[in-house]
Amino acid sequence: HLQGVITPNSLHFERHHAGVPDIDPAGHKLVINGLVNQPLVFDYEDLLKYPMVSKPYFLECSGNGRANTQSLPGGSAQSIHGLVSCSEWTGIPLSTLLDEAGVLPAAVGADAASMGRSIPMDKALDDVLVALFQNGEPVRPEQGYPMRLFVPGWEGNISVKWLTQIKLVSEPAQFRDETSKYTDPLPNRQSMQFTFPMETKSLITSPSGEMTLPNTGLYKVTGIAWSGAGSIQRVEVSADGGRTYADALIESEQWNKALTRFSIPWEWNGGDAILQSRATDSAGNVQLTREAVVADRGTNAFYHNPGIQSWAVNSAGEVTSVAV
Numbered sequence: 287h288l289q290g291v292i293t294p295n296s297l298h299f300e301r302h303h304a305g306v307p308d309i310d311p312a313g314h315k316l317v318i319n320g321l322v323n324q325p326l327v328f329d330y331e332d333l334l335k336y337p338m339v340s341k342p343y344f345l346e347c348s349g350n351g352r353a354n355t356q357s358l359p360g361g362s363a364q365s366i367h368g369l370v371s372c373s374e375w376t377g378i379p380l381s382t383l384l385d386e387a388g389v390l391p392a393a394v395g396a397d398a399a400s401m402g403r404s405i406p407m408d409k410a411l412d413d414v415l416v417a418l419f420q421n422g423e424p425v426r427p428e429q430g431y432p433m434r435l436f437v438p439g440w441e442g443n444i445s446v447k448w449l450t451q452i453k454l455v456s457e458p459a460q461f462r463d464e465t466s467k468y469t470d471p472l473p474n475r476q477s478m479q480f481t482f483p484m485e486t487k488s489l490i491t492s493p494s495g496e497m498t499l500p501n502t503g504l505y506k507v508t509g510i511a512w513s514g515a516g517s518i519q520r521v522e523v524s525a526d527g528g529r530t531y532a533d534a535l536i537e538s539e540q541w542n543k544a545l546t547r548f549s550i551p552w553e554w555n556g557g558d559a560i561l562q563s564r565a566t567d568s569a570g571n572v573q574l575t576r577e578a579v580v581a582d583r584g585t586n587a588f589y590h591n592p593g594i595q596s597w598a599v600n601s602a603g604e605v606t607s608v609a610v
């Protein structure tokens with residue numbers, strides 16, 4: 287039921303592993319230590335004085351879409367794919383703070399909040415933010431107030447909320463949330479060590495699962511597309527389960543690592559149809575089919591499932607999630 291590509295703050299998805307802490311910013315400190323020339327401690331007020339950048343980025347939990355790896359129990363766009371949102375994030379480039387701390391050679395970025403994740407140094411110095419604002423207002427408690435790490439394009443878990451510490455270390459810290467969780471098992475019983483970028487994905491949001499088309503005639507099929515590897519270049523839509531595709535209209539800006547809105551007109555003649563969308567990003571990645579994801583990762587892997595969503599429309603106009 288949303289349009290455009292920016293998620294209102296009150297509707298941003300929430301994923302908390304241990305509830306939302308009630309933090310008084312006056313007592314909150316951010317520490318940068320480890321392999322640095324000069325360990326630093328920042329108050330919230332100190333950080334507000336730094337130059338900031340504002341960029342629109344999506345945030346997606348790597349568990350998004352996981353219902354589609356196993357059998358499909360039906361479901362809606364929200365229940366299957368609701369763990370993605372897009373905001374204008376405002377914050378201090380992490381590179382500014384690391385530059386001030388003086389990073390020692392061969393250091394690897396890691397932070398050690400209760401939610402700890404290791405971040406390779408080249409990413410830490412590229413586009414990572416210490417985000418303080420979201421769509422112009424202070425980051426909400428549910429999103430990490432007073433500050434969160436924001437790691438554009440990468441699995442949501444790594445964007446540590448309620449950030450307290452950034453520690454420079456020489457190798458990955460092997461935190462619980464990068465080893466026992468958020469690891470992708472493969473069909474040959476091996477596992478991927480780290481899967482950082484969220485893959486090229488799109489989703490038709492209307493019409494979508496659990497909606498009913500009231501009558502035959504003209505519909506506007508619309509949805510969102512995104513990629514952790516760059517911007518969305520193209521979205522194709524099929525009404526026959528992927529046998530034929532037509533190019534959708536891109537309705538929004540094609541921002542880097544942000545949601546992009548697409549639409550296409552469709553005439554529903556009252557018969558059975560299967561709606562699908564397929565995105566292509568600026569790096570040339572084409573969204574995988576559900577079959578390809580399952581063949582590649584097996585049915586035990588439920589993180590990182592960007593597979594094409596199929597919405598079946600029956601002659602009563604009912605829309606259901608199906609496996610194609």
Ligand SMILES: Nc1nc2c(c(=O)[nH]1)N[C@H]1C(S)=C(S)[C@@H](COP(=O)(O)O)O[C@H]1N2
Nearest residue numbers: 299300301302303347401429442443446447
């Ligand atoms: N400190 C902390 N950071 C965290 C989490 C958490 O539980 N605690 N959840 C992670 C997960 S799994 C995701 S998907 C994102 C969700 O961010 P959001 O709640 O702002 O949508 O935050 C990540 N950062």
Ligand SMILES: [Mo]
Nearest residue numbers: 347348442443
């Ligand atoms: Mo997540």
